[in-house]
Amino acid sequence: MHRRKISLCLNSPPKQYVYNSLIIREDKHEQILxxxxxxxxxxxxxxxxxxxLWSGPQLxxxxxxxxxxxxxQEGMRQHFYQQAREMSEKFINETKERIKRDAVSEYQEKVAQYRRIITPPWVKFVKWLGVGLSGLIASVVVIVMxxxxxxxxxxxxxxxQIAVAAGKTIFKILNSDIPVADHLSVD
Known part of the structure; x- marks a missing residue:
């Protein structure tokens, strides 16, 4: 039977790892970061x-x-913890802002879609009529000017002579045919 020889050096301290110094609890994202x-x-x-170009021993x-x-040094560990906190806060703030922007943009798009769907036909007609009426008024104003x-x-x-001609022109504009309405015959 072979016996393994185990040598323990009692004088040297156990190796310490930075991982164990910085990460005390693995569920703390700040420590992992x-x-x-x-x-x-x-x-x-x-x-x-x-x-x-440092030498190997120098590195x-x-x-x-x-x-x-x-x-x-506790100060060194705190330095890395502070950097982690700042990075986490920056990430959280940027994410919140992005979510807000996306939510506002999505909300505005939904409102625009809703308006397009919900706008009653008579409102659309009045808007259309308003555009035509503004053109008519603009023509009259130009003639008067x-x-x-x-x-x-x-x-x-x-x-x-000009006043009479302008009056006739305005009267013609106001008394012109309405394409569908003026050509319908009511029996």
Whole structure:
């Protein structure tokens, strides 16, 4: 029978992990996010080391110092927790704003659809009639203005002729045929 030899070194402390220092409860999103931010920071240190051509031992020492400072210093852990809280709040606020914008936009679209569906036919007719009537009024106003402007440069006889012509034109506009109504015969 073989016996395994187990050697325990009682003098060295057990290895500590940043994960266990930052994540005390796995159901706390802030702690998990703090650990992720630590990993992002650690990755930045590695990228900086590659960019600045650090030696292997120099990088290892920098990473060990970062590791130990997070484990040993409450301030470092609080720094990552604070970053996590700020990131969470920013995400929540941005999400709330996006939801509000989407809800308002959707509400406005529903109201517009409702208005299109619910608008009574007589309201649509009155709007249509109003557009036509405004064109008629605009024509009369233009005729009156042109007649008045022309009258400034003509003598008394010319003004009389223009006034009579303008009156006839306005009368023709107001007395013109209504396409369907004027051609129906009532027996």
């Amino acid at each position: 703090a650990y992720a931010l630590y990993k992002v920071y650690k990755n930045k240190v590695i990228k900086q080391a590659r960019h600045e 290892a020492l920098q990473l060990k110092n970062l590791h130990d400072s997070v484990i040993q 042109l007649t008045g402007f022309s009258a400034l440069f003509l003598g008394k006889e010319g003004r009389t």
